[in-house]
Amino acid sequence: MIDLPEGGTVADFGDLDGDGGDWQGIAASGGRDETALNLSLDGWEGPLDLLLELARKQKVDLRQISILDLVDQYLEFIDGAEQLPLEIAADYLVMAAWLAYLKSAMLLPKDEQEDPSPEELALRLHLRLQRLGAMREAASRLMARDRVGRDVFLRGAPEGLRIDRSIAWQVDWYDLVRAYGQVKARNSPAFHTVRDRQVMTLESALDRVSGMLGMSLDWVELREFLPPGADARLRKSAMASSFVAALELARTGRAELAQDDIFGPLRLRRVRASA
Amino acid sequence: MSETESLDRAVEAALFASEDALTVDQLATHLGDVDKGELREALARLVAFYSERGIHLVERAKRWHFQTAPDCAHLLRKERESLRKLSRAATEVLAIIAYHEPVSRAEIESIRGVQTSGGTLDVLMEAGWVKPAGRREVPGRPVIYATTPEFLRHFGLESRRDLPGIDELRATGMLDPVDDAFEAEMAEAGSADSDGESDS
């Protein structure tokens, strides 16, 4: 087993017994890394965590720890931890390698040092440890507060405040009457009447046009054949029928057609009997 | 802090946090075998202390608990009115009742041309606009419904005779062509019907 003293100021963290769950005392089902680490490393959560605990062992302010000492302690610890399962060891070994490099770099004369300088690397490590340490401290102070359900308690059996909602239904006179109108309209028998629409049949147009042609020898505009005073719809129908009648009369040789320009007025004239 | 004060505080906290009313015995055990005589004195002091407050310490069937002062009880239940528009189905049923009262549910349905759920009538009765008005003396003796004085008040009517007649409705275009009404009906069916009326 790895022999490490208990962490100093973090007594409130109880996860050193290796159960690995997020709630102490609840069977471990937690993260793969946590479970594995706890089994073999007594609860150290990764290399940074281990480094922080080692740093605390120097018993000085975190701001004054010796990085060189820390590197030595870490490497010594990893050396001693022989039976680490490989998959857990990986992170720790990467850190060990990096620290070994850092140490050798720090021992080099200044002008042989590479960029970034080992001092800068060490400073970064230092800053990270400080921040992790600060959060760990804060967490333990937070956990030590008077907590609801542990130190202070809420009312055991509150009566409860109730808001009973009653509904005030809204409808106005217009909605009411209109609704009735719609019911009546929907359900009263509906009578559909087809309006009597005035049309001029082709036969009557033929009669009318040929009759009217007989009365004149001159050209007459097609328009003149329409019944006077007819409403718009009848006029349309009469125009269509009269046009077809005109064509028919022309086809059978009883009338001549003339149109001076496209869409111009269409004119008819009776064909005089050659006989 | 005096010893009695400290005991009072402990009793107070224990009764406050307890989910059940506690007997003197339970309290005594709970607080670490306090003398029961002292405990009773503490309870008496607390009853007096809280007698004018919004919460009282009371004993019921030898068990002690805190409860809201009776005159503050109304604060715990608060009525809140929310306005809601009457659904189309309910409005139609209300209109039919108003024009045809008294009517049975079957008659309402035959006028509306669709089934009417019981919930719709309940809403109208809850609103206070419609009430049962006896039974029709026909087989099955169905309940018949009529409007209430509250209905007239709500719509500002002197009497039901003030409702516009069919001819007036037609004149104002309220008797829409069937297609329009049908379209509106379909639109309504699309939106969820809040009082559960199913128009089939």
Place this chain on the structure above:
Amino acid sequence: MSETESLDRAVEAALFASEDALTVDQLATHLGDVDKGELREALARLVAFYSERGIHLVERAKRWHFQTAPDCAHLLRKERESLRKLSRAATEVLAIIAYHEPVSRAEIESIRGVQTSGGTLDVLMEAGWVKPAGRREVPGRPVIYATTPEFLRHFGLESRRDLPGIDELRATGMLDPVDDAFEAEMAEAGSADSDGESDS
């Protein structure tokens, strides 16, 4: 009974009876639109009135509730199931979220130097202490986390300003990212070098 007494009793009763802590707004509405200024005065009077009692009136995250006095804990604890204890990982993650919020999982991990299993955040969210608080508008749009009013209530904090030591941590740069701190240190070292002797 004077008017202030009557208001005090009403506030007392409502807060005693409520299952949840109440904001001043909620209280005002519930008590029938009481003036909020007067309400705050009543709350202040009640805080003072109960300060020496076994139960205290406290404000957490702008919500008010009664709870037992902390020094009565030993009397009440024994019958209670003691709180499940959080794992070290979960307490650290909680602290990091509380002191840095809002913070992404990657940021939490960079402080802890170890991956955070999803289960740890789940535990904190299930406890009701942590909630997702949107996404950080950086590539990948990671979810960011923050604490809840329930967190403040559980740990007896009026607001995040009451987090233990937060002012000092902020002043010493402990809540700044390592990169920022590093830049600052280097800048400082640079200026120190320039007015001191340079050794290379």
